[in-house]
Each structure stands twice: as C-alpha cells, then as structure tokens.
Amino acid sequence: MTLFYNHYSNDFTIMEKQLNELKNWIESLEFISNEINYFIKFSQEEDDNTDFYTSFTQIKEDNIDFLILLKNYSNSIENSIECIDLDCDAYYLNEHEYYRDQYVDFLRAYNNLKLKTLKKTFELKD
Template sequence: MQSNNIYNNDSENQVTQKRSLEELNMWISHINYISEECDYIVKIASNKLKRKDLRDNLLLVIKNKNSLKNTFLEYEKTSENIIECIDLDCDLFYYNEHVKTRGLYKDYVDNYRKLKKEVFLGLLA
C-alpha cells in the first residue's frame, strides 16, 4: 500500500487497513528507537551499576527486537488481504491478528520500561 491517506470513497476495509498499517509503522519506529536507546542503557547497567544480570536482560531486549520486527513485517504482509474480506468472520480474523500483534508490541515495551526503570533506580541509589 503506497499511501496511508484516507479518502471519502475508501471502503471500511481500506480505512481499517490504512489505520492498522499506520499503527504498525509507529510500532516499528518505536521498537527501533528502543533498541537504539537500549544500547546506552546497557552500558550504564554494565559500567556504572556493574549489574551483569540487568545488562544481559537489556541485551535480550535488543536481540528480541529483530524477531518482533519480523513478526510485524509478516503481519503487514498478511494484512494486505483484508481488502478481500467479504464477511464478518474474515474481518474478525484480521482484527484478532491486529490485537495479537498489538499485545506483542505492548509486552515488549512494558518489559523494556521495567528494565529501564531498574537502571534509573540503580543510578539514584
């Protein structure tokens, strides 16, 4: 899909697909930023806090980013078929896939925030 602009003559499926793709692109951008930020936080955990366990957990966040990004790209590829939906069961399938993918994103971000908070609390101690 080339454009995410929503037009008056777009079908409900087209609008849904465009919004889902927009949200997905935001998730990808966010996990890329988290991975970049995490590089610095890993160094803090290792060099300043001397917490190998925390460092290793943060490195796992960076490693998991690639797997999650691949999942997002697979979802994006699959979601192109939403336009072909002609019944509620099909719509529900894509809706549930989106909710499942959103859950993966949320879990990833929540885990990262927990580790980041632990680093910051360690710096304050």
C-alpha cells in the same frame, strides 16, 4: 497524518489505520533498539550491573525478534482488503489486536527494566 475520505470503503480505511499503527510500532521498536544499545554499553561499564546487562541483552533479542515478526505481519496485512466475509475480517482484526497486545506488553517490560536500571543507577527510592 493520513486523511480518510467518504468514498473509501470501510475495509480500506481499517487497513490503512492498521498499517499506520503498525508503522508507528515498528518505528518505536527501532528507536528502542538504539536505546537498548546505550543501556547495554552502560551496564558493561559498571561492575555491579551484570544483571542489567543480561536483561538488556535478552530484551534486545526479544526486540529484534518482535521487529521481524511485525515486518512480516506488515506484508500480510494488505491481504485483509480481499476479505469477502465477516470471518475473514474478524481474523485480521483479531490478529491485529494480538500484535497490539504483544506490543504493549513488550513496552511495559522494557519500560519496567529501564526504570529499575535508572532507579538503581541514581539510587532513587519509590
């Protein structure tokens, strides 16, 4: 856990929090990447899971693309410390919010697919 001290500027504190959040997103997506591989392998072995195989293959590609996007974003986030006006600060805050929304949307889609797969596999009813 990162500690923040009173002598840190607001800009530095915000940037550090954003970097920590971004690190967590990337770690989560890397774990999901491994998890997806198991779902793909499982869906290949089951004859009636071709739809799930296709869906997991697509979401794996989306995950890889999103990971690349977030890693590129992490390289640019440190530029936010150099902002000298509110427009610049707002730009970086809005950009971070955009990526947060994309991350949440991706997790929802992935979790929904995973839940559908598990329900069908274990024939659970709503």
